[in-house]
Amino acid sequence: MTVHNIRHGDASDGALSEAVGGRLSRVDGPAKITGAAKYAVEQRLEGLAYAVLVESTIASGKVRAIDTTAAEAAPGVLQVLTPDTIISLRTASDWFGTPPPDKPYCPLARDITFSGQHVAAVVAETFEQAVAAAALVKVSYDETPSIVDLSDAKAGDGIPIDAMTKEWGDAQAAFASAPVRICAAYNTPREYQAPMEPHGLIARWEDDQLTVWEPSQWLDGMARTYAEWFGVPFENVRLVSPYIGGGFGSKALALSHGAVAACAARMLGRPVRLVMTRPQTFTGYGGRAATRQTVAIGADANGKIQSIVHRGVNETSIDGMWVEPLGSVTSIMYATPTFSSKQNVVRVNSVVPGAMRAPGENPSAFGIESAIDELAYEVGIDPLEIRLRNYAEQDPHAKKAWSTRQLREAFATGAERFGWFRRTPEPRSMRDGNQLIGWGVAAGTYPVRRAYGEAIVRILADGSVEVESSSIDMGQGTYTILAQTAAETVGVRADDVVVKLGDSRFPRAGVTGGSRLAGVMTGAVYKAATSALDQLVGLAISDPRSPFHALQANTLVVANGRIGSPRGDGPDVSIAELLKSVGRDHIEATGDTMPANSTSDDRYKNYTTIAMALPHTEGDYSRHSWCAHFIEVRVDEDFGTVRVSRVVSALDSGRLYNPKLAESQWKGGIIMGIGQALLEEGIMDRRHGRIVNNNLADYLVPTNADIPDIEVISVGIPDLHSSVLGGKGVGELAIVGVAPAIANAVFHATGKRIRDLPITLEKLI
Amino acid sequence: MTKIHVQLDINGDHHELQLEPRVTLLDALRDRLGLTGTKKGCDHGQCGACTVHVDGERVLACLTLAAQVEGRTVTTIEGLAREGEMHPVQAAFLEQDAFQCGYCTPGQIMSAVACIREGHAGSDEEIREYMAGNLCRCGAYPHIVAAVRQAALEVQS
Numbered sequence: 031m032t033v034h035n036i037r038h039g040d041a042s043d044g045a046l047s048e049a050v051g052g053r054l055s056r057v058d059g060p061a062k063i064t065g066a067a068k069y070a071v072e073q074r075l076e077g078l079a080y081a082v083l084v085e086s087t088i089a090s091g092k093v094r095a096i097d098t099t100a101a102e103a104a105p106g107v108l109q110v111l112t113p114d115t116i117i118s119l120r121t122a123s124d125w126f127g128t129p130p131p132d133k134p135y136c137p138l139a140r141d142i143t144f145s146g147q148h149v150a151a152v153v154a155e156t157f158e159q160a161v162a163a164a165a166l167v168k169v170s171y172d173e174t175p176s177i178v179d180l181s182d183a184k185a186g187d188g189i190p191i192d193a194m195t196k197e198w199g200d201a202q203a204a205f206a207s208a209p210v211r212i213c214a215a216y217n218t219p220r221e222y223q224a225p226m227e228p229h230g231l232i233a234r235w236e237d238d239q240l241t242v243w244e245p246s247q248w249l250d251g252m253a254r255t256y257a258e259w260f261g262v263p264f265e266n267v268r269l270v271s272p273y274i275g276g277g278f279g280s281k282a283l284a285l286s287h288g289a290v291a292a293c294a295a296r297m298l299g300r301p302v303r304l305v306m307t308r309p310q311t312f313t314g315y316g317g318r319a320a321t322r323q324t325v326a327i328g329a330d331a332n333g334k335i336q337s338i339v340h341r342g343v344n345e346t347s348i349d350g351m352w353v354e355p356l357g358s359v360t361s362i363m364y365a366t367p368t369f370s371s372k373q374n375v376v377r378v379n380s381v382v383p384g385a386m387r388a389p390g391e392n393p394s395a396f397g398i399e400s401a402i403d404e405l406a407y408e409v410g411i412d413p414l415e416i417r418l419r420n421y422a423e424q425d426p427h428a429k430k431a432w433s434t435r436q437l438r439e440a441f442a443t444g445a446e447r448f449g450w451f452r453r454t455p456e457p458r459s460m461r462d463g464n465q466l467i468g469w470g471v472a473a474g475t476y477p478v479r480r481a482y483g484e485a486i487v488r489i490l491a492d493g494s495v496e497v498e499s500s501s502i503d504m505g506q507g508t509y510t511i512l513a514q515t516a517a518e519t520v521g522v523r524a525d526d527v528v529v530k531l532g533d534s535r536f537p538r539a540g541v542t543g544g545s546r547l548a549g550v551m552t553g554a555v556y557k558a559a560t561s562a563l564d565q566l567v568g569l570a571i572s573d574p575r576s577p578f579h580a581l582q583a584n585t586l587v588v589a590n591g592r593i594g595s596p597r598g599d600g601p602d603v604s605i606a607e608l609l610k611s612v613g614r615d616h617i618e619a620t621g622d623t624m625p626a627n628s629t630s631d632d633r634y635k636n637y638t639t640i641a642m643a644l645p646h647t648e649g650d651y652s653r654h655s656w657c658a659h660f661i662e663v664r665v666d667e668d669f670g671t672v673r674v675s676r677v678v679s680a681l682d683s684g685r686l687y688n689p690k691l692a693e694s695q696w697k698g699g700i701i702m703g704i705g706q707a708l709l710e711e712g713i714m715d716r717r718h719g720r721i722v723n724n725n726l727a728d729y730l731v732p733t734n735a736d737i738p739d740i741e742v743i744s745v746g747i748p749d750l751h752s753s754v755l756g757g758k759g760v761g762e763l764a765i766v767g768v769a770p771a772i773a774n775a776v777f778h779a780t781g782k783r784i785r786d787l788p789i790t791l792e793k794l795i
Numbered sequence: 796m797t798k799i800h801v802q803l804d805i806n807g808d809h810h811e812l813q814l815e816p817r818v819t820l821l822d823a824l825r826d827r828l829g830l831t832g833t834k835k836g837c838d839h840g841q842c843g844a845c846t847v848h849v850d851g852e853r854v855l856a857c858l859t860l861a862a863q864v865e866g867r868t869v870t871t872i873e874g875l876a877r878e879g880e881m882h883p884v885q886a887a888f889l890e891q892d893a894f895q896c897g898y899c900t901p902g903q904i905m906s907a908v909a910c911i912r913e914g915h916a917g918s919d920e921e922i923r924e925y926m927a928g929n930l931c932r933c934g935a936y937p938h939i940v941a942a943v944r945q946a947a948l949e950v951q952s
Contacts, residue, residue: 059889062897063904064834064881065872105796150877157826158796158817226836226844226898227930275834275898276932308837505895505933694892694938701934726841726930733929737936739919 033624039185041441043166048524049515050552050755053302053690057529058273058509069273070243071230071305078232079108081294081304082160083287084150085313086142088538089379089719090176093140093169094151100153100166106159109298110167111151113138116293120433122258125251125283125541127639128559135259137289143348144379145720146313148286153294153302176379176719179220180320187377188343191353196361199368204337208328212404213339215324216397217786218769220345220721222317223386224731227275230305231288233295239266240292242522247272247282247350248541249500254638255284256292264634269534274504278702279385281504282543309487312724313662317712319344320392325401333409333416335364340371340397350382351375355390359475360398363426364420364656379719385543387702388762391476392769399472399770400785403777412455413471413774414445422555425652433751434650434758436682437473438744440658445471445682447741448660457781468779469673474767476759477646478653478752479544482636483554484537484622487516487562491615493591493605495520495559497529500637501539501551505698506761507691508547514688515552515755519559520566522605537620538637545655545759546643550623552687553754558621559704563588565617566605573612577601595626623754629712655763657681659700665779670794672776674704677740684758685748696742696764703768705732708788755789799860800823805830806874814861821845821856824871832872832901836930845849846902846909847871853909872901875908883949884908887942895933907943916947 047054061067079642086093098110113136121130139147150167154160177184205211231244240260246252257264274281291304306314321344328337342356357371366740386392406416421438422429445451453469454460460467488496497516503509509529517524522620530536539551567586570578570593578586578593581600586593594602609615624633636642646653662676677700686692709730715722742764748756769787776794777783797817803810805828812827821838824830824847834842838857845856848870875882884907887893894900906929910916915925922943923936931939 055892056894058897059894060881061890062894063885064876065830065870065901067897068831069834072825074829105807132828156815157822158815224932226842226896226930227834228836273897276896278932305835308839308841507895591942605809690892694895694933694935697937698895698934701936702932725839727836727839731930731932732934732936733927733930734936734939735923737934740937768948 042715048514049518050687051633051685052514052688053686054510054524056507056510056691057513057524058503067273069227069275070245070271071232071297071303073232073243075232075234075301077300079153079155079298079300079302080157080160081151081291081302081663082164083148083290083306083310084164084169085310086139086145086147086149086154088142088171088173089145091142091171091173091408093142093174095170097168101163104159104166105164106155107152107155107163108155109293109294111138111290113140117297119259119289120261120639122255123634127635129416137286137293142546144313144381145718146310146381151290151294153298162174165353177377178714178716178719179378180322180343180376182378185376185378188374191373191375194353194355194357194373196357196371196775197369201337201339201368201370205326205328205339208336209331210329210409210478211326212401213324213326213412214401214404214785215322216400217302218321218393218396219787220317220320221386221706221710222312222712222729223278223280224729225276225278225280228306228308228311229287231291232301232303233292234301235296238262241268241270242292243270243279243696244288245274247274247277247502247504247543249502249532250538250637251282251541252284253534259289259395270532271502272504272532277504278387279543280315281390282385282541285464287314308645308726311723312321313381313723316352316381316384318386318389318560319346321350321354321356323356323397325360325397327401327405327407329405331409331420333405333411335366335420337368338366342373343376345378345380345383346375347380347382348377352383353572354393355557357392358390359394362422363398363473363475364402364423365422365426367486372523377724388476388766389698391766395472395474395766396769396787399767400773403774404783414441414450419442425647427645428652430650430652433653434684434747434749435656436747437656437743438656440656440680440682442483442741443745444658444678447743448678450660451561464667466667466779468663468665468775468777470771470775470778472659472767472771472774473746474657474659474763475489475654476763476766478655478758479546479646480644481540481546481642482622482624483539483550484620485500485554485558486537486618487558489520489562489566489617491606491609492526493522495522496538497527497555498529499539499551501547502532502542504542506548506695507688508551510691511548513557513686515555516559519556522564522591526591541635541640545761545763548687548760549753549757553623554621556754557623558619562617565619569612569614570608575612576608577603577611632732651751653758655683655758657763657767659767661771661775663772663779663795665776670791672789674772675738678739679764680743680745682746683760683763684752685756686744687755687757689744692760693742695738695760697723699764700768701732701737703765704737704772706787707769709774711788724778799862801865803861803869805869806871816860816862818861819857819900819928820859820861820864820888823861824856830871830873834898834901835929836899843906844899844902846905846929848905848909853906874904875904884942884946885919887946891942891945893938893942894935899929899931903931907946910943911950916943919944
């Protein structure tokens with residue numbers, strides 16, 4: 031029975047702020063602005079002990095010995111863990127769910143493959159005592175030469191990753207015979223997510239039940255890892271993560287520091303808190319891998335592309351594998367009759383790199399969106415015009431229609447708002463005193479990653495609605511958009527909806543990554559809420575005690591928490607009154623978007639691995655979000671300092687569930703992109719293979735004073751091929767294309783093409 | 796390490812603690828008093844997440860020992876609202892969506908209140924400069940500027 035219709039209008043169809051599409055303020059906002067929001071490690075537990083990690087000071091070699099005598103004798107110390115004393119764990123499966131090798135796992139290392147690897151941990155009664163004692167642990171090493179980074183002579187060419195190869199036509203031959211050819215190398219450095227909340231956790235064992243309070247982008251995936259490490263049933267592990275102080279990809283997986291804390295708690299029989307220091311967050315998990323690309327474009331004299339040849343390399347660790355897909359944007363942004371992209375991965379002595387906002391798409395776009403700008407100058411065409419001239423009318427790689435692609439609209443709208451047509455094309459042709467002014471454009475894209483979700487929706491005795499899901503809110507606005515979805519679907523005010531997230535006891539959810547959560551969870555909540563509403567209306571119509579029983583209606587309308595007939599005749603009662611009249615204290619519905627015949631194994635796999643994610647090119651369509659960035663920079667002619675002075679971005683994320691929050695996420699992505707373009711770079715000490723700027727004073731992220739006003743414009747339309755309610759991805763899209771737009775603007779300002787990020791002053795003077 | 800007796804005045808409440816002298820104000824607030832609204836982002840005075848007011852001035856709680864603020868008045872994010880009424884800066888942060896993950900937010904708000912009080916909220920440029928010590932990795936800066944501008948007008952009128 032379907033008793034209502036949800037609007038699938040345009041992106042701004044939320045006339046009411048409380049409905050889907052409305053500009054409702056964050057429902058979790060009051061807790062966050064008053065300090066009442068308790069983040070994971072802020073729980074107060076009886077008997078809590080404090081752990082501090084000790085890390086390797088060499089990048090390659092073996093631990094010869096660890097002298098814990100002084101640390102063990104220090105005041106308040108409860109335990110010093112080393113590879114010899116920590117309990118043995120089992121190796122866990124990876125995030126694809128690949129069965130692990132049957133061998134033990136030790137989260138403290140004897141064999142050192144990077145500087146900053148955890149080698150010991152100290153647990154004490156207070157944090158201060160643990161910090162002091164950790165400094166007394168003496169580790170000696172047998173050091174071997176390390177491979178510092180991609181530029182190390184020992185690094186080599188690396189391992190070809192065949193799965194990354196994309197080819198059609200004879201791109202090499204077409205390039206060789208093209209009338210216009212450009213070819214250049216583009217590099218991006220190691221970058222770090224640097225969420226404001228450092229990684230950490232509290233672990234507590236009660237018999238064989240483990241509770242972990244830990245900031246998490248994936249409670250069920252992390253619970254699986256903890257369960258496999260300790261050899262306990264999945265159901266015995268509870269992850270709790272009510273608020274997350276930023277993740278940007280870095281908080282999706284259970285990591286070795288979590289294993290250390292959980293081991294310590296088990297061995298000690300007390301809850302243990304372990305929080306990384308800020309410097310430890312630079313080596314305790316991986317940031318964005320450093321990348322190298324060459325992009326060769328062959329074109330005719332009018333700038334029409336005939337060939338793209340792309341080669342990429344990213345770094346990974348000595349014993350882990352991370353592939354940053356560098357051909358992802360290269361292969362779909364422009365129409366080309368021939369194409370070739372290949373990628374190698376090079377092992378260096380680093381922690382295994384990880385996901386950071388738009389992994390793959392971000393560096394990929396820096397290559398192709400810089401290269402197309404170079405081509406524009408080579409053939410003397412406006413950089414915006416050359417993009418339109420090579421517009422891909424369908425996915426050039428998958429050879430499928432786009433589900434929706436409002437990129438032409440993004441170019442037009444952004445150019446209009448920015449005033450692009452006042453731009454003079456010659457480099458160094460626009461200035462204001464000693465400031466050279468440059469205007470740059472670049473496009474961005476991110477695939478629509480889809481998966482299945484589930485949720486519980488309850489209509490309670492007082493007429494309020496409760497939503498439960500083990501998904502999370504790290505600032506994207508999950509609490510808010512799920513409240514809007516449930517409110518609109520059931521027919522209550524958003525104020526009357528309570529959304530509970532971040533507890534693995536709730537209905538399960540897959541990873542919050544790849545910009546998929548909003549689409550997945552609004553779909554699941556819509557389904558559960560529809561089912562709860564059906565039950566409510568069914569009761570109202572059929573229960574003999576209901577005031578509507580005599581009405582002989584086949585449907586009823588629920589709005590603003592009240593039930594009435596569609597024509598307005600007959601009774602008009604509140605949900606609370608109806609439930610009371612039929613003797614029910616609540617209505618509950620579970621909704622999921624899994625295929626109908628799914629087994630419990632399918633569900634487990636869906637929520638604890640990424641193996642069941644749907645390809646963005648599944649079926650007849652290729653699904654992506656799109657954007658165009660127009661950026662003005664001002665470059666001091668004498669000092670080479672670059673300031674971003676104006677940004678206009680037009681973005682197609684499909685239908686927006688809450689434009690106010692989506693705009694915030696877009697601006698956040700653009701700001702992280704400004705940091706990437708101008709500031710962010712992990713700097714290695716080449717003697718010790720160690721990152722030297724491992725703190726927030728030396729690893730520069732944008733400050734308020736670095737950021738101008740930013741205008742974002744939604745040009746999306748609902749895309750029902752992408753999600754149940756018509757949205758596409760928001761969170762990662764906006765960073766893609768920012769760095770090349772800035773590099774292109776810097777070229778326009780100065781005549782210097784910077785192909786190595788970040789664009790620092792010494793590269794310009 | 797010998798503990799010392801420390802008396803603290805936090806948000807108008809009197810607290811007596813036995814603390815090692817090396818305990819920072821930040822860890823005293825978070826670990827001893829359960830006032831976890833003040834956040835630890837770097838523990839080195841680099842990020843501003845731990846900003847509180849000591850005698851009305853903004854101070855980094857991670858670079859301040861608890862013993863240093865004895866006899867002084869400390870205000871944290873939990874003490875900003877008066878009788879359940881949100882401070883105009885808090886209300887403006889909500890209205891302008893000046894935060895996402897919320898972790899830097901208490902520090903941003905405490906800085907913003909002081910920034911306005913110092914008379915450094917006269918223009919967007921000035922707000923950006925005087926709020927530059929509080930990092931926000933979610934990138935809420937333009938909305939933080941809008942919220943401070945809005946709150947400054949309310950506070951001053």
